[in-house]
Amino acid sequence: MKIEIISDIEEMQAFSDGRRRQGQTIALVPTMGFLHAGHSSLMSRARQSGDILVVSIFVNPAQFGPGEDFATYPRNMKNDLSITGEEGVDIVFTPGDKALYPEGYETYVSLTNLPEHLCGTFRPAHFRGVATVVAKLFNIVTPHVAIFGQKDYQQLAVIRRMVRDLNFGIQIIGAPTVRDPDGLAMSSRNNYLTARERPAALSLYRSLMKAAQLVQSGVRDAARVIHAAAELIQSYADTKIDYVSICDPDTLDDVKTIDRPSLMALAVRVGKTRLIDNMILKP
Numbered sequence: 001m002k003i004e005i006i007s008d009i010e011e012m013q014a015f016s017d018g019r020r021r022q023g024q025t026i027a028l029v030p031t032m033g034f035l036h037a038g039h040s041s042l043m044s045r046a047r048q049s050g051d052i053l054v055v056s057i058f059v060n061p062a063q064f065g066p067g068e069d070f071a072t073y074p075r076n077m078k079n080d081l082s083i084t085g086e087e088g089v090d091i092v093f094t095p096g097d098k099a100l101y102p103e104g105y106e107t108y109v110s111l112t113n114l115p116e117h118l119c120g121t122f123r124p125a126h127f128r129g130v131a132t133v134v135a136k137l138f139n140i141v142t143p144h145v146a147i148f149g150q151k152d153y154q155q156l157a158v159i160r161r162m163v164r165d166l167n168f169g170i171q172i173i174g175a176p177t178v179r180d181p182d183g184l185a186m187s188s189r190n191n192y193l194t195a196r197e198r199p200a201a202l203s204l205y206r207s208l209m210k211a212a213q214l215v216q217s218g219v220r221d222a223a224r225v226i227h228a229a230a231e232l233i234q235s236y237a238d239t240k241i242d243y244v245s246i247c248d249p250d251t252l253d254d255v256k257t258i259d260r261p262s263l264m265a266l267a268v269r270v271g272k273t274r275l276i277d278n279m280i281l282k283p
Contacts, residue, residue, distance in 0.1 A: 003085050005092045009100075012093050016054075016142045024051035028143035030134060033057040035083045038178035038186035042147045043087040045175050046168050049145045056093040057135055058082070062101065062108070063129030074191045082103050093141065100136055108132045114161055117252035118154050118265050119276065122242050127158050128275070134159055138168055146170055148176070151177040151185050152187055153265060155276045157252060177277075179205070185277045192273040200236040201270045202260040204277040207232045211264050217282045222246040232267055242267035249280065258283050 005210050006012045016026055026049030029042045039055075047052050057080055066068035077094075084092050107129050113173040114120070115127035137145070148156045156174050163170055178186045183205035184198075193201055207229035214225050247254050249263045257279055 003081070005090060005094060005159075007083070007094045007096065008100075009095060012099055012140050013142070014221055016140075020142065021050050025144040026050050026052045026054060026141065027135065028141050028146045029053070029055045030075065030146065030148070031055060031057055032059045032188065032190070033080050034076055034188040035080045035184050036188065038151070039264050040083060040087055040276075041178045042149060042158055042175050043084070043089060046145070046147045047088060047175065049130070049147070050143070050172075052090050053088065054087045054091040054093055054141050054143065056141065058093075058095055058100065058133070058137075060100075060129055060133040061097060062132055062195070063126050065125055068123075069189075093137075095140075099267065100133065109135050109162060109166075111158055111161060111165075112121070114154065114158050114252055115166060116226065118240055118243060118245060119249065119267055120154070120218050122267065127155070130155055131158055131162050135168075138163075138170060145173060146226065147173045147175055147210075149177060150174045151261070151277065153189070153263060154252065157250070183209075185275075185276065189273055189275065193270065197238055197271045200238045201275055203233045203236045203239060203270075204266050204268055204275055207266065208264060208277060208279040209247075212279060215258055215283055220283060222256050222258055222262070225258065225264070229264070229266070238271050240269040242269065246281065262283075 026048035029046050031039055053131055059073050061070055109131040110128045120127050160172050163172055184201055210232055211229050212226045219225055226244050230241055233239050233241055244266050246262050246264050255262050262279060262281050264281050267276045
């Protein structure tokens with residue numbers, strides 16, 4: 001089936017309704033475009049999970065705060081269409097800002113607890129915007145399954161909770177983080193990094209690996225592991241830590257003792273670029 005581009009919301013809904021009536025399952029990969037190998041891995045996983053593969057491309061203004069990079073967020077639709085074509089995507093859904101947020105729009109989806117941790121403390125409206133646009137995409141595309149990357153762990157947790165709480169009946173699959181050969185987690189924002197900043201960006205992955213080694217060696221004190229990771233990151237020029245946290249993978253509440261699998265999550269500014277990464281530490 002040749003790849004088809006749909007921008008109109010009603011057309012997308014009609015397509016999905018028709019496929020559902022035929023008994024076909026729909027898999028959705030929501031993206032903000034500027035696709036890379038990490039997105040390709042999500043599409044590959046989605047292809048295994050449904051008869052019809054839909055990829056949405058939409059840079060969502062509702063999840064960017066004042067002074068953030070909405071206007072400069074990297075975009076390259078030509079390359080995105082090339083990648084989706086290579087991955088055998090059936091539909092690329094590309095709604096516009098005014099279609100998803102028409103004049104007078106005032107309805108948002110807010111979670112109570114999960115957004116109050118990690119990135120949510122630095123980006124207060126971010127997860128409200130994420131939950132809202134994903135809910136809208138779910139209502140428009142009506143997928144049976146949706147795939148999200150584990151690199152954005154808090155986003156994945158928020159979406160899973162929203163789906164349970166609002167009874168969407170959609171299977172949410174978290175796909176492993178895809179990394180460059182040097183360990184840097186793939187991200188569209190890596191495009192912002194200069195050659196001089198790249199070694200500093202690698203401090204995130206290296207600090208996670210150091211933390212994992214400490215836990216494997218028997219260290220259980222979360223504060224000690226966090227200190228070691230932060231020390232490594234701060235040994236690189238151009239880094240500024242937003243947070244280094246070790247928390248419960250489900251609630252995102254901080255843990256003091258690593259006596260069960262725990263999430264270590266980082267947000268670090270390298271120059272002007274804000275990067276995130278995470279790893280499950282297993283004692």
